[in-house]
Structure formats: structure tokens, C-alpha cells
Amino acid sequence: MSRKSIGTAAERQLVGMFWQAGWAAVRVAGSGSSQHPSPDVVAGDGTRKLAIECKVTEAKAKYFPIDEIAQLETFARTFGAEPWIGIKFKTLTWYFLAVEDLDRTGTQFSASLLAAKRKGLLFEELIGIGR
């Protein structure tokens, strides 16, 4: 599978997990190329709304341009949603991180697998908690 189709498949899996859990969720069209800030997945349960930037990586850490995170926050604030970064490492487990849980490395943000395990939420925790 191409890098893009791996990402799409992961987003579809996450959307399916939300529906399975009684939430509604959608994948956003052209989220990487839109002229407007847009996350990869938007989900809601009638009360909470989540805007999620999704990443799949085989590496031990994932890097994010500052602008990507700024756009996630802009979308979330304007729409009225919680901004989250969802990362699926080689472990195949999704970890969900708040922006403040990312590390700042020069002009980028980053999240290591170790940091994700320590500070991130599992899917069940993400949908179980009110922030």
C-alpha cells in the first residue's frame, strides 16, 4: 500500500471504531490539501466533538510541522471541538495526545512512542473522558 492509502485505511479504521462505540465520525475530504484548516477525522457523541489529526508511522517518533498543529487548533477552536493528535505506531495501538503533550523540537512538534505510551490516551480513554 502507498503511504497515502495506509493513512486512509487507518482513518477508516478509526472512524469505524467511533461508530462501534456509539459515536458518529467522518473522514475529512482533502484534509492535507484543502485551503482551509482541516483535521483528518471529526467525531461527536452528541455532547463532545473531537477534531483529530491522524498519523501512522513505522518510526519510533513522529514529527509535526508547527503549522500543521496550529491549523488543527484553529479548526478546533472555530468549529468547537477538542483538538487531538492520533498516532498509530508499529504497535498498532492508537494513542491520542493533546497538543500540550507534544514535545517541541526546534521548528517542529514531535511525539515519541515512549511519550505516547506515557502521556497519550488509549481509544477507550479518549472516548471515556471529559477533558
Add this chain to the structure above:
Amino acid sequence: MSRKSIGTAAERQLVGMFWQAGWAAVRVAGSGSSQHPSPDVVAGDGTRKLAIECKVTEAKAKYFPIDEIAQLETFARTFGAEPWIGIKFKTLTWYFLAVEDLDRTGTQFSASLLAAKRKGLLFEELIGIGR
């Protein structure tokens, strides 16, 4: 333009109108083919959330299978959004109709241009009103 690209262009236009008005909006990926209920556009302003099924037609009336409207309502209820049907007729003006403003015709719902003009909201009215 193909039928599909006309629809995509109209959805992009609507998303742009929302951002212009200070709302956040996204087009939904694969909204016609997803295995989960999904509208074409989701928009929010921090308080209100709208789930919109979008249609463009050159005809004087637009028909909707009952299932399409049921899925819009399922998504909207689960996510926590207002369900709306946005129709752009030849007039090029968007009209936004609530489900109860559609006409029931046998096994379909329908909206005529006349009914849209009479009962529908203009974009400014849609974003201006609280239901």
C-alpha cells in the same frame, strides 16, 4: 464537468462560504459511498453544529430516497448536529431546508424550487438563526 465534480465544486463553494462567515467547515470524504451514515458537509461555529446533505440540480425539483434522509438524521442525532438539506437550483442560490420542510412523495422526499423559496433559508439566515 461531470455530475460528481459539479457536486464537489458546490460543496467546496459552501465550505468556503462558511469560513468566510467565520465558521469552520469540512467536506466529508466518500460521503456517498461510506458504510456509515455521513452528510456531505459538516460545519460549526463553536456553538452550533450543522450536518448538511448538498444537492445541485438543473431540474425544478429534487428527489431524495427516504434512506438518504434517514441517514442524515441518524448522523446528526448521533454526532450532535442540526440536519439540513442544502439545494442549489439553476438560480445558483443555496436554499437550506429542514427535513420537515421536504414533501413526502410516495417512497421519496422531494423539494421543489418553489417550496425551497417559500420554506427554505438563505445561507445568511441559516448561519444567523438558532433553531
